[in-house]
Amino acid sequence: MSENKSPKVKISPWLIYGLILGVFLLINVFGNGFNFSNPKPTTLSKFYEFLDSGQVDKVVFSNTKAQVFLKKEALGNKEHKDAKNDVMGNLNEKGPHYYFEIGDLKTFQESLKAAYDKKLLNTYAKEPEGIWGDILSLLLPFLLLAGLWIFMMRRMSGGSGSGGGQIFSIGKSKAKLFDEKNDVKVTFENVAGLEGAKEEIQEIVEFLKNPEKYTSIGGKIPKGALLVGPPGTGKTLLAKAVAGEAKVPFFSLSGSDFVEMFVGVGASRVRDLFKQAKEKSPAIIFIDEIDAVGRARGKNNMSGSNDERENTLNQLLTEMDGFGTNTNVIVLAATNRADVLDKALMRAGRFDRQIYVDLPDIRERKEIFEVHLKPIKKSEELDTEFLAKQTPGFSGADIANVCNEAALIAARKDKKAVDKQDFLDAVDRIVGGLEKKNKIVTPEEKRAIAIHEAGHATVSWMLEHAAPLVKVTIVPRGQSLGAAWYLPEERLIVRPEQMLDEMCATMGGRAAEKVIFNKISTGALSDLEKVTKQARAMVTIYGLNDKLGNITYYDSSGQSEYNFSKPYSEETARVIDDEISLLIETQYKRAIQLLEENKDKLIQLADILIEKEVIFKDDLETIFGNRPHEKTIEITTE
Template sequence: MTTRDRFPARHPTGRAKPGLPPDPPKPAGRPPGLPPSGLRRWLLPVLVAVTLLLVLVTRVPSGTADRYSYTDFTGRVGAGQVKTVEITDKGAVSGTLKDGTKFTTQIPTALDNSGLTRQLQTQQVEITAKSTGGGSVLTTLFVFLPLIVLVGLFLWSGRAASKAMTGGLSAIGRSRAKIIEAERPNTRFADVAGYEGVKQEVSEVVEYLRSPERYAAAGAKGPRGVIMVGPPGTGKTLLARAVAGEAEVAFLSVTGSAFVEMFVGVGASRVRDLFEEARKRAPSIVFIDEIDAVGARRGGGARLGGNDEREQTLNQLLAEMDGFDQSAGIVVLAATNRPDALDPALLRPGRFDRQVTVPLPNQAERAAVLAVHAHGKTLAEDVDLGRTARATPGFSGADLANLVNEAAINAVHAGRTVITALDLDTARDRVLLGRREPSNALLPEERRAVAVHESGHALMAALCEHADPVAKVTILPAGMALGATEQLPEAERHLYSEGYLEDLLAVQLGGRAAELVVFGEGSSGAANDLANATVVATRMVREFGLSAALGPVGYASGTPQYLGESLEDRLRRPYSEQTQHVVDEEVARLLRQAEQRAVDLLRGHRRHLDELAGRLMAEETVDGKVVLAVLGAGQPPTSLRKP
């Protein structure tokens, strides 16, 4: 069961610790990077609006005037209807008639208009001449105003972009670390549930930062760096904050992706600035989260610009870790879930001296994590966090936090403030299977097929000697699953015997075997079972050496299990095609053997299979006690073991 990570803990209380220096005074003025004030924000839009309004006012003529043709105009002059005219040197005419009507027209400048002049004088029309040449300063301004506005807009945008880069070009190379002073990190080891071994390993950092003179007296040097490796969600970042909280030193936190951006050389500059800030606040802790973003392996050959920039940043980080004075009290913590991708130069002694593995929590740690996240919530008397911890193998701290939150949401939907055991079970189904859709109803024949399928899983789990006990069987669809058979491990397993793995294959193929026994044919409902069984059988043959044909040979992948097998691992298999052929044959043999075993065992319990399927169709969900009751109280489970 693959899950994600983030370590659970109570939220910090935020109280200050006595005897520590206060925060440094904040500089006066407006900090860079903040949005402009209200007046500056509205200045440019208002200026543009006023400009457009002025242009429109100057362009639109005052009042309304009739437009006459030249022929119509001369006719009205001859009729004595025109009172006044105003003629420009371009031939534009505007005037008024004797009845007060305003008009405009255009005189053809290419024609001889001396006759029109005599006609106007004969009719005693008041003539006014107007020149359009040169123009006023205001007119010229209005002509060039759009261009001035555009230039101003470009200048304003350039200045705004420069200020947005955290104070201009001079601040691009500044590190973007979140600096938390000594009184701020109040997370302690007590806030981190479980992981006693991990706490003991990183406690050396705390002891060194608290009393470096003890190390100096013995001639010992404290750790330069500690890298925490583990699946996502296991709490590596929280553990780093707890180290800073226990040591009561400054905590500078930055992510690996914050070093490399679009500008060449920015990453190396930010690394230098980060360590310079750490020296100013020594003793201090520098925490680099997701260090694989900047510390990945360096490659040879042709390199692209982005890759070259990342390598320059990594080189600067290596140089800084080598160059700072160890007596200054600076320790570098880092976290990653991709240790296979890190450059070997980063992991050598003298840089990262410790590599601490933060695994998924075991059963006792899961119970402690659940208790932390249940703090402040009202739990019913039937809630057993130990049972919930047993039912959640492979869950990380983040998954457990999500589980408790989903249970609280279920209680809210039911109109309650108390979380019950049913809420936790429903939340677990939601996390593992998906949301249950009431509208996703099955056809009657599909419903019976799912009941038979899940009954096969449940009976095989009850009849096989090494299988985990059945906790619940349901035929209610949830997510992509049409039904589910949940098994509850009795204890946390770290080693899996051959007998347990064979029983596991038989249980996984029990649903398909039940369909073959009852219906005489299989269905698509066993697709996920077949995929999981194939993975188990492949690891038995390829990694665990449990195949007589292949012998005690293991071809394990170098990738950690929580990362999964990559395409590169598949393409670079450390064995030949002939060996792959033997692996395929052995996997098929194990699966056929497990299926035949399940078919034979279910045929001997056909009556119990039909009875359990009938109970499921009637009740939809039954618990493990019902499965045992169907098999008969006091009847010892019979197991058809491999001879």
């Protein structure tokens, strides 16, 4: 049975200071004799008239002023009509009713004594000196200034649990601590695929749980592990799983948390982070996006030698492997820009292990789909193997997005479960964008778009190494007026003939326009961009050009982006441009030749596309017959 803990009530410090100020004001005001009467000013001579006529009951005086209290029967006189009521308009029997300046105090006291002896006055008294009121009036401004100063200091130092303006704690670490008090729900069961990465990460957890197992035979616990890979592949998710699985303190923060506008703050935060981790050792530190502070030093010529980011990196290097380093603190870091990291950070002894977290293959995508489909109400005939085949090149984050988008699409259609078509629509939505069926397209433009997309489909169908077609549409989606969807083969290495076939299929759209209309249009912009990148990669990166030979101008270290000159001569630049143009034009002519040979089928396919707006693989089989060199993909599980 769980206890219901009442929420803690937070009292604003401003309320406390306001109450203190109010108390001071009340003491000061009441100490000076304030009440709710409404005494009227009078003169000394007029007072003596009241006194001689026996109307005065009591007199209270100080060194300079006197207050007059009238008898009850005197309040009925008309001359006292302005003085007999208090500030609320009620009869004021208690008084005081008048006040006046005394003048000579000794003479005034003698007059009061004489009136008292004649029974004209019931009592008179000199009021005590208001020493406390005077003291408070004198000290109150200083007390208020001292209170305000204490409040500002507590706020700036982060006292009383306040979170704003922590100037004195600016050098403290911003890492979030996960321990037995902070339960993390993510475990290794929530991480599908990534078997190699999980194995190494799990071993790091075992290092900290049972270090004697490894140190007893002379092994040393590694200092750190660097998770490298494209965005969305699960690097941060792996770190969350470590926090959920490890029974040791886990400090999590981002690389940008070290960055601040003040000099020396980054290095101070690094020191404080490792100090906290050593106090709680064995412990794990996770730094996400470490390239924010780990970028190679000395490359940015515009910055001076006293660069704040470099100071932060220097401190991090020292803490990870310097004098007095504690071996019971392991550092995990994640980045998708490992090429720009400093070499000193990457060496053994700091990040002993570099774990590459790659995009999932078809088998791993199936496992990831099964994880993300658990909370979704799906139809019974939904096949995760089919979904894995339909999402080549998708990361784990992309697959999570597909599952969520499919659920939203099914809910939009008032379905009770998510089916296969919803997932296909979700993939189309993510890859191509939202359909724009209300976009105004003239019949001539519609036919040109249909010919263009039919050209892609025809050329890719006839080529051996081109990606197999899934569907073709002329419904505008996103920024495109039409699209052809393919299911590319997942290859570890790519040969020149495969790249040339893909380039030829990409040029099929413009080639179809040339064959049918003998004109070309601007609709092939994305195709030209894609094919130009492929041709440039073949010539300058992969060394697949016979004229240039086995040479590459690719720099994996990332240093070339800081150079103002290219690593080849002007003559070589002309050769590169000529070879790129020759590759593209050759494949363009090849596509034209294929379409000339199948012109009737191309027109037939375009007519069906205009009529249906969307055609699938079955429609192409009806026109062209079975595709030569058809390949099937099988998922094997061990």
